[in-house]
Amino acid sequence: MPHALPRRAWLAALAALPGLLATTLAATPALAQPAPGGTVRLLVGYAAGGPVDSMARIFAPALAKELGANVIVDNKPGASGALAGDMTASAAPDGTTLWFAASPTVTIVPNIQKKIRFDAMRDLAPVAPLLSYANVLVVPQASPLRSLADLLALARAQPGKVFYGSAGVGASNHLSGELLAHQAGVQLVHVPYKGNAPAMNDVIGGQLQTMFDIVGGAQKYIAAGQVRALAVTSASRNALLPDVPTMREAGLPGYEVVGWMALYGPAKLPPALVERVADATRKVLATADFQARLAALGYTAWAGSGAELAAQASKERAMWATVTKGIEID
DSSP states (O other), rough: OOOOOOHHHHHHHHHHHHHHHHEEEEEEETTTOOOOOOOOEESSSTTTTTTHHHHHHHHHHHHHHTTTSEEEEEEEGGGGHHHHHHHHTTSSSSSSSSEEEHHHHHHHHHHHHHTTOOHHHHHEEEEEEEEEEEEEEEEEOSOOOHHHHHHHHHHHHTOOEEEEEEEEEHHHHHHHHHHHHHHHTTTOOEHHHHHHHHHHHHTTSSSSEEEEHHHHHHHHHTTSEEEEEESSSSSSOTTTTEEEESTTTTTTOOOOOOOEEEEEEEETOOHHHHHHHHHHHHHHHHHHHHHHHHHTTTTTOOOHHHHHHHHHHHHHHHHHHTTTTOOBOO
């Protein structure tokens, strides 16, 4: 029969119990968060109604089903999308706050916004990529320009008189135009707008000669005969616009701009949580329904790893650093 502990030993053991419990809990992997029935905030750095917000709202219920948690889209517009990233970087690493990021905020904005308060490479955990997308170069339907070669010929004949619109300084379509000018050796005049829609309206109306827009956003204007597509920015043709050549096919062999959307979490998000959310994301991307919704919007599913996401982001940030020299926003 075991010997009973002396009263003093029992008191000492009881006094140590809270510390032992705390140590044990701290050492337990955080597999229960976000808990089934709990809430995950999916931060979006843009206002409601735009392409990133719209995609986040399609993705959120599908992710919620896989996680067994409530997933709500929380719009935090500001600083070219960087406000949402900054909030994610400072959030508790418990899986209840994720950033639904668009690539320009990760790869372009750090090169041109000197006051950005976080570094996605250092302060965030790359969880999972979701999709990739291309831009398409368009001109007014009434324009005499029929090809990329026509546009470049006009730019060379009338330097400083070809105007292109964008969703704002640092946006993907702004930098698509900068890269075009850089690689073709022409001068194009950038006209920033507060969103793609007003810029597209001015292209349709003939106030602008051209602009780049996300394929999924521009396709309805192309189909309606309001604008003409000259080329897509991806390395291969887009399924929504199979008859439209790539920029490479149209005469710029080194040209490629592909944006993407992805999930990030706080830097100290435990690996078990990262993998749980990544696995749920891969399951969403594998469903026929979600793939069909992506295709209808001109997107391509990207079921890669967090490591692949980090590598792609690093590569693109370095590329844009050379294109964005001299461009700076507050």
